[in-house]
Every structure is written in structure tokens, then in C-alpha cells.
Amino acid sequence: MNTPTLSELEARAGKAQPAFGESAHILCDNLVRIYKTEGVEVVALQGLDLLIEEGELIAIVGASGSGKSTLLNVLSGLDVPTAGLARVAGTDLLAMSAKDRLRYRREVVGFIWQQTARNLLPYLTARENVELPVRLAGVRDRKAAAADDLLELLGVGYCADRRPAQMSGGEQQRVAIAVALANAPQVILADEPTGELDSENSEQVFAALRRANRELGVTAVVVTHDPLVSEQVDRTVGIRDGRTSSETLRREGSDGGIIAEEYAVLDRVGRLQLPRDFTQALNMERRVRLELERDHIGVWPDRPRAEDEE
Numbered sequence: 001m002n003t004p005t006l007s008e009l010e011a012r013a014g015k016a017q018p019a020f021g022e023s024a025h026i027l028c029d030n031l032v033r034i035y036k037t038e039g040v041e042v043v044a045l046q047g048l049d050l051l052i053e054e055g056e057l058i059a060i061v062g063a064s065g066s067g068k069s070t071l072l073n074v075l076s077g078l079d080v081p082t083a084g085l086a087r088v089a090g091t092d093l094l095a096m097s098a099k100d101r102l103r104y105r106r107e108v109v110g111f112i113w114q115q116t117a118r119n120l121l122p123y124l125t126a127r128e129n130v131e132l133p134v135r136l137a138g139v140r141d142r143k144a145a146a147a148d149d150l151l152e153l154l155g156v157g158y159c160a161d162r163r164p165a166q167m168s169g170g171e172q173q174r175v176a177i178a179v180a181l182a183n184a185p186q187v188i189l190a191d192e193p194t195g196e197l198d199s200e201n202s203e204q205v206f207a208a209l210r211r212a213n214r215e216l217g218v219t220a221v222v223v224t225h226d227p228l229v230s231e232q233v234d235r236t237v238g239i240r241d242g243r244t245s246s247e248t249l250r251r252e253g254s255d256g257g258i259i260a261e262e263y264a265v266l267d268r269v270g271r272l273q274l275p276r277d278f279t280q281a282l283n284m285e286r287r288v289r290l291e292l293e294r295d296h297i298g299v300w301p302d303r304p305r306a307e308d309e310e
């Protein structure tokens, strides 16, 4: 093996290394959010890493209290993380002035809440609700989608003249997606958008989100408990204890069926969380033995080598 010369090493060190997630549309790097209430600290995000590419549609799943809503609140600019890096469409979320934050929330991201009533103003029609964010932004030269076109795209064109009380929950959520898209955002964030709906309405709302993602190219992040939703996205990110713990990728197999594969997440410094049912099944505690093979790494319980070879 040739030992590199000093000048070769210098040249290598001088070459710019791509930064972590440089090309990602959404980047969370070691994100921490600590809440302090009455002297008690709750660590809602404990060093969360997440990369999302432009145009992706992903689901975020996790047990109650795992940090999903905290993450979405940070990405939507409603909340400021305690430490780490969060960047969405080139905007650094930890370094925004109040004015930047307002612009970010109006123009870069769109948001859909679980509670149907929170998304729409009750005294306005669907069309007026969709037109409102465009008026509030007051930007005339930027391309804002026409309200009727958006309602049509999401399958609720027939609701344009109805007020929220004259629509079903599913119709209201589809109008809410149109409101979120009105200022042509780069990213839409939805927190349990089908949480209050029956399965038929959920399906229609999710189909509308998918249509917005495919046809408008908007990046979409959906927090959900709904197995129907998480089974229909290309990637599901699992969050446990304020960290990303697993990813499920779905692709079409050669027979046309959908193949779902679950992966553990390897963080930037090479840490990996083994699923608890795996470690319990093999009585793995405290330390494990690793062996590098040609195309994989073996992980064994901590026992003397001779015992394995008997």
C-alpha cells in the first residue's frame, strides 16, 4: 500500500467536504428541545437527526410523547429549538429575526392541524379561506395559486361557496390543504390531519395530500398514527424518545407488490439503536461483540468466544 505524501495529505484536507445534509430540503442535525415548567426540565427532542429531500412525502410515526409535535412545531417556525441545527429550504430556523419568522411562516411553509376547526375561519367560504393567506401576505408579484384551481386539484371544487359548517370533516381538511398551499409554499407540514376522521374521509384527505405532493412538487411531512397513511408513503420515519430510531422504505417489487423494509438509523458518529425485542431475544445487555464481514457486520451477545464455537 502506498503511504500518502505530506503534500497529498494537505491536498486532501484542503478539499471541501460536503457538509452533513447540504443538499437536503429539510435538515435537522442534533436537534434538542428542552421545555422548562415549574423548575422541571423535559427533554422533548434529544439530538434528533433527520434529512428530507425536496419533493419527498414522508410520514412521521411514534408513541405519544415521543416528540413528533415538538418537531413539527420547530419546522413550522412556531417554536425555537434549544440547540442543534434546523434548516428548511435554505432558512436557518435558529437564526431568524421576528420579521424573518413571519415571512417564513407565510411563504415557505404551510401547516395543517388535526382539529378541523383550527384550520379554517368559520364565517368565510372555502374560496375566501384559501384567498385569505394570499391577501395577508400582500405579495402581488409572487405566484400564488388561484383558489378555485387548488380546490379543484384537491377534489373539493364543489365546496368553493360553502362555509366550514356546510362541509364534512374530510372536506374541511381538504380545503385546509388548499389554504396551506395558497402562498405556493415549498413545504407543507401536517400534524395528524386525519386524526378526527373516519377511514373513508381519511383516505380522501391523504389522497389530496399526495396529489399536492406529486403535482405541485411540494415537500410534505405528515405526523400520523394512522396505519393507512403510513403504509402509503415512500418513507416512514419512526421517532422514539426524541430521536429518529427507524425508517421504513417502501418500493414496488418486480411482481408489482409493495415491499416494505425497516432500517435502523445510523447517526453521524456511527451510533445505532438495536430494537429492544432483538436485544431481549438474545439476552444482549451492556455490550456486544462485533465482527466485520465482507458485506455485513455481525453482532453477538457478550459471551466468551469458545462458547459460541462449541
Ligand SMILES: Nc1ncnc2c1ncn2[C@@H]1O[C@H](COP(=O)(O)OP(=O)(O)OP(=O)(O)O)[C@@H](O)[C@H]1O
Pocket: 035, 036, 037, 042, 043, 044, 062, 063, 064, 065, 066, 067, 068, 069, 070, 071
Ligand atoms: N409546552 C410544553 N411544555 C412542557 N413540556 C412539553 C411541552 N410540549 C411538549 N412537552 C413534552 O415534550 C414531550 C414530547 O411531546 P410531543 O407533544 O412533541 O409528543 P408527541 O409525540 O407529539 O405526542 P402525541 O402523539 O401525544 O401528540 C412530552 O413529554 C411532552 O409532555
